[in-house]
């Protein structure tokens with residue numbers, strides 16, 4: 001169990017507050033039950049430590065430079081408090097003021113939420129990762145520094161916190177130790193969601209102080225709005241990549257067809273997470289095959305932002321969020337499509353379909369639908385010729401938090417798998433109770449410095465445990481196994497996770513999307529669409 | 543009306559006003575972006591936590607909601623604390639009796655008030671003899687008051703001690719508990735003990751307490767009550783004044799956290815939301831980060847959203 005840490009200690013001197021020891025982490029089943037289950041966590045190098053603040057737990061997501069003098073320290077605190085003040089304003093924060101007030105006012109500190117948090121549990125119950133820890137910090141800062149008479153009552157109210165630059169820096173970093181999976185909120189008897197507070201803290205840093213992980217802001221939303229995609233892919237590069245994918249489809253399936261791009265008046269505008277084009281082109285390819293075979297009227301867009309469903313704003317910044325959501329709607333409006341269908345990207349589902357629902361009014365309120373709903377409809381309507389025997393390997397399903405717990409799309413993906421994958425089995429727990437992959441809230445794309453070690457070693461550990469348990473008894477590497485994760489970010493996280501634990505080589509565990517499994521089951525395509533890496537699969541022992 | 547009776551009446555008014563202010567504050571908060579969490583129990587026919595987003599072209603279909611679904615969860619949450627039972631059994635063991643005791647005490651206070659009001663209008667249901675002699679209704683009122691009062695006080699004392707002991711003994715709970723949290727439980731315990739001791743020593747049928755309440759509604763000059771009874775009433779009044787300003791008013795907050803956030807999945811399909819969206823987007827934005835602010839001018843959300851920064 002992690003060491004008890006008080007909120008007051010957060011303001012204390014220069015030492016690193018917590019040192020994580022993998023030996024404390026939640027144990028994994030064989031073959032990861034010994035040292036195998038505890039790959040080391042790298043520290044920052046000395047020169048990185050000299051520049052950047054890692055005083056929370058030795059990791060850094062924000063990459064905050066040490067302030068150079070007292071004035072810079074004071075400025076950090078002042079701007080932070082200004083930002084918190086804005087959080088409480090009906091104009092600046094109409095987007096979440098109501099839920100925030102409720103979360104600040106009512107926590108009963110019963111700690112029911114802690115037992116639901118994959119990060120807290122996986123880390124061996126580190127106090128700083130407790131869901132209420134960061135909420136309580138913000139609550140105490142407000143009580144002491146912004147509430148009337150706060151300094152007088154602060155002791156009685158437990159607001160024993162000193163606000164200095166250390167507190168601010170550590171709190172900012174702490175806001176990036178939660179995946180916003182909201183599993184904690186699900187069990188809270190009062191209905192409090194600590195993740196909302198986490199996101200509000202991220203907002204203060206981004207919207208007021210201009211501080212956010214580079215992958216989310218500078219290389220994320222800013223790049224997306226300027227160049228068209230968070231991957232940096234321009235419209236011209238998109239067209240090149242579509243051409244390549246068309247050729248690949250022909251090679252794999254013998255099907256030759258032009259992918260519709262910017263086709264006005266199509267029924268469906270399909271928007272993928274642009275990461276798919278670069279990392280997993282088989283996913284957009286499989287979508288194209290399915291839609292073509294089913295005779296659907298669809299199109300892709302080549303307009304800026306219109307070909308990248310991601311909206312990283314949903315993780316850290318309401319303004320950036322609104323800008324991207326509006327661009328998505330604008331593109332669909334111009335193309336005069338009947339609806340937008342969002343590809344296999346969880347946070348894009350939640351962002352555009354649900355959260356943006358109260359930003360997109362009038363002409364921008366274009367109907368939005370999940371690709372899982374559409375695929376389920378196509379599979380069950382019998383429009384595709386499917387032979388489940390082609391998926392004759394063990395398959396388990398990861399439920400992306402954004403699609404399942406946060407949006408209520410639970411059954412369509414299961415209905416499909418029950419039809420096309422005879423080796424399908426659930427993880428435990430699953431559905432709305434499932435654990436986050438550990439890459440949520442932007443972690444999957446945050447690859448800087450030593451953060452990936454924390455992401456795989458801590459944030460994704462419960463998920464890895466679940467995967468091993470789902471395939472118990474079949475973990476020999478000669479049996480290829482498929483973790484179906486219909487979400488681009490979850491796939492990014494699984495790629496890192498399986499790599500970190502060498503799980504493909506050691507246990508024959510692969511990952512991929514759902515639509516690839518559908519195409520793999522298509523009876524009228526000769527070659528298997530999914531290929532397992534033969535080099536990684538050792539022969540079955542005699 | 544005596545001074546203590548007047549004071550208690552004022553306390554009840556402050557209590558009601560305090561709660562009303564809280565409720566109005568939450569219900570008047572601006573419309574927020576959707577942030578619901580599944581399972582949402584009013585999604586009809588989807589007990590596994592599904593939503594209308596599972597249906598193709600969901601916006602064309604009539605939305606099927608089930609009030610019964612919400613009601614079932616609400617009732618089991620209010621009367622059984624089902625959430626805590628499922629997710630934190632050890633806490634439930636102490637918290638449930640404590641809260642059940644508070645419910646009983648609340649009913650007891652209402653019965654006491656009913657008895658007082660009835661007394662103000664006619665004969666006062668007093669001790670067993672008086673009650674029995676004045677008819678069936680006063681007798682029922684008398685015994686119900688007695689039952690709820692005693693059960694409530696004992697459950698509060700037992701549960702409250704349990705809550706305190708658990709909070710003090712368990713590091714996880716202790717670490718983020720504030721002095722105010724101990725004080726709150728202590729205050730409730732002190733109230734229950736005071737009332738119990740007064741019942742035991744001075745007011746075994748609660749007739750004096752009922753008389754105190756009746757005096758509030760009575761135009762006749764106040765009849766003196768023993769200091770112990772006046773004391774317990776004043777302590778209760780102080781607690782009522784204090785309660786709305788603490789997280790103990792979570793019985794109000796819970797309505798909003800569940801209905802206005804966790805279960806609020808209403809899609810923006812119609813003029814009511816359209817108007818709200820337009821109003822929200824017209825609000826000025828004051829955030830200062832370089833990608834937002836435009837020194838000297840406050841842009842609206844709608845203007846900002848149009849920018850490609």
Ligand code: SF4
Nearest residue numbers: 107108110111113188
């Ligand atoms: S957030 Fe909810 S579950 Fe967690 S401590 Fe607060 S009241 Fe309890």
Ligand code: SF4
Nearest residue numbers: 117178179181182184
């Ligand atoms: S949202 Fe998820 S990761 Fe964050 S505190 Fe809650 S359970 Fe933990």
